[in-house]
Amino acid sequence: MTKRLFIIMVALSFLSCDREETSRVEILQIRKKAVDTLKIDSNTFVLDAYLWRDFMPVSPENGQSMISINWLICIDSTKIPDNINMVKQYVIYNDEVWEANYENEAPEPSLPEYKMVKISRNGPKWGPKVYVDVISQIRNSKTNKDYYIERKNVYIERTD
Secondary structure, eight states, rough: HHHHHHHHHHHHHHHHHHHHHHHHHHHHHHHHHHHEEETTTEEEEEEEEEEEEEOOOOOOOTTTOEEEEEEEEEEEOOOTTTTEEEEEEEEEEEEEEEEEEOOOOOTEEEEEEETTEEEOOOOOOOSSEEEEEEEEEEEEEETEEEEEEEEEEEEEEEEE
């Protein structure tokens, strides 16, 4: 029984190593595709991001997990078409990557129609006071094509 368990654990460790390596390759491919200004049809977009970790007195001693808010902004201030959506984010810190689907939260009623906002919670406990790169996966539902837009050197804030 112990021998079988050992063999299973070794096999699982090899499989997880392969997946981790594949993930790194995928992230490199995504980084190559990512642009700082994205053009889809007649619209041009940029990404803005705000990341923070909470260290308020009610937080654990080492702070809360990271929260990330991303805004897709149509730079000519025209309404973002209904077929454009933010799907997932990748936050990159050195060799580490936090990949997260955006949560389904209703946007603020006062949000202008040329902005789209998405949030991700329960991120890693990096920093704070460090810089990361943020990539957002954007999907055009008309063509089912994915795009990647990037915001580099985003500072992870600390709230006390």
